[in-house]
Every structure is written in C-alpha cells, then in structure tokens.
C-alpha cells in the first residue's frame with residue numbers, strides 16, 4: 001500500500017459476520033485499528049472474538065432497529081471517552097432478486113430497509129461521535145458507504161430492489177457529503193465490482209428454488225442469473241478491496257467514489273448511452 005497519512009484509531013463496521021465486513025475486520029485489525037463490528041447473534045460474536053482477539057469488539061444490532069443502534073453507539077461512546085470515532089463503514093446489505101410483478105412486497109421492503117434505512121440510522125446516530133459534537137477531541141471521522149459499481153449507477157432487470165437501494169445510497173451519500181463539509185467529515189462511496197462472498201449464494205438459491213420458473217419472466221430471469229454467476233467467477237480479492245477502503249480513510253484527500261473491480265469494463269458501463277444498454281440487456 002502506498003504511504004498514507006496514518007490515521008489509525010477506532011472504526012465501526014456494519015455487517016461483519018461474513019463477506020466484506022468480516023474481511024475488513026481482518027485488514028483493519030492487522031493495520032492496527034480497533035474495530036467495532038456489528039453482528040446479529042451471539043454465535044457470530046463468539047466466532048469473531050475468537051478469530052480477531054481483543055482488537056475486535058462486537059456490537060449486537062440490526063441496522064434497521066433504531067434502539068439497538070442507539071445502544072451500540074453508547075457502547076462505542078463509552079469506549080472512546082472524549083475522542084472522535086475514526087470511521088463508520090456502512091456495509092451491511094442483502095441482495096434481493098426477482099421480477100417486479102412477482103417480487104414479494106416484503107422482499108422489496110427488506111432490501112430498502114437494510115441498505116438505505118440502515119445506512120441512514122447508523123449515520124444519524126454515530127454522527128456526533130464522528131465529530132459533529134465539537135466537544136470531542138481528535139480529527140473528524142469519515143463515513144464510507146458501500147454501494148455497487150453497477151447497481152449504484154445503472155438499473156439491471158430483475159434487480160430493481162437491489163439497484164434502487166444502491167442508487168439511494170449514492171444519492172444519500174452525495175447529500176451527506178455536502179451537508180457535512182463544514183464539519184470536515186468526509187463521506188466516501190466505495191462501489192465494488194464482484195467480491196466472492198456469501199451474498200452470491202442468493203443467485204445459487206434462486207436457481208435451485210426456481211421460484212419464478214413458472215412465470216412469463218422465466219427465461220430472461222435465468223439468463224440474468226447465469227450472467228451474475230459469471231460475475232462471481234471474476235471477483236476481486238478481498239484484500240484489494242480492503243486496501244482501497246483503508247486508503248479512503250487514511251489519505252488526506254479521498255476520492256468521492258472508488259470502484260474497485262477486477263473487470264475494468266464495468267467502469268465504463270455507467271457512461272454507455274441508456275438506449276444502447278437497454279438493447280444490451
């Protein structure tokens with residue numbers, strides 16, 4: 001990793017039971033950070049404490065539960081004393097797939113609640129610790145919102161809920177970035193391409209269950225599932241993503257949006273005229 005302004009301290013990462021969140025815990029702890037990671041059950045707490053040792057602190061909370069997020073914030077506040085939190089990484093997320101006509105309303109709601117309501121609640125509640133509370137000492141903290149290289153910028157068929165939630169995260173981040181400028185709290189979007197994590201099991205499950213197999217969307221839906229499987233096979237190693245996120249927190253002037261991906265063609269997809277993309281899909 002290039003030489004960076006050392007900014008080590010304490011970070012809060014949501015959704016650390018698996019995938020990207022768990023990989024980030026490892027990399028941040030190796031770099032000397034103290035990590036508060038959110039999980040939803042005791043089993044994960046024990047597992048992560050065993051894996052990461054004393055620099056890992058579990059916060060048991062669901063990102064959509066305001067009371068639980070408030071309790072978690074109190075725990076972090078007590079730990080920090082009069083110091084600011086270095087960063088909040090809004091990572092927790094799910095992937096819901098399916099044709100709008102048959103998508104259960106509860107699935108759509110869960111997708112948006114997890115990603116955008118969760119990002120809103122965690123941001124709102126942790127903001128004083130990141131430096132809007134001027135009585136705290138230390139540099140203002142940073143907020144990293146995890147979007148998706150494609151889902152955050154273009155709408156893919158049968159991924160309406162996922163793409164809507166990621167577009168919302170991007171818009172939310174832009175408003176927030178401007179709103180928090182006077183406080184020196186930088187808001188960064190990290191929009192990865194594919195990273196091999198359990199989230200991709202969703203695609204496998206959809207194929208096995210063939211939930212929409214008897215609908216008129218069966219054939220194009222399967223085609224999308226197949227192409228998603230190919231994305232998963234071309235994943236960026238987790239350590240590379242972690243390096244980008246650590247850099248975004250430590251560098252003096254971070255970019256507004258990072259798109260770490262193994263497939264460089266994905267970087268230009270958002271700039272292709274919409275009508276051409278319509279035909280491509």
Ligand SMILES: NC(=O)c1ccc[n+]([C@@H]2O[C@H](COP(=O)([O-])OP(=O)(O)OC[C@H]3O[C@@H](n4cnc5c(N)ncnc54)[C@H](OP(=O)(O)O)[C@@H]3O)[C@@H](O)[C@H]2O)c1
Pocket residue numbers: 014015016017018019020021038039040041061062063064091092093094114118146147148149191192193194195196197198199200
């Ligand atoms: N993997 C990729 O290729 C990729 C690409 C672009 C963007 N992303 C984004 O990266 C983020 C992490 O995904 P991942 O690939 O690491 O998936 P993952 O392995 O399935 O991890 C998702 C994490 O989010 C947690 N979570 C889900 N709902 C939650 C809730 N309501 N409250 C608290 N935690 C909750 C899960 O906890 P439980 O174990 O308790 O369910 C889990 O720890 C997501 O926002 C995803 O959209 C992933």
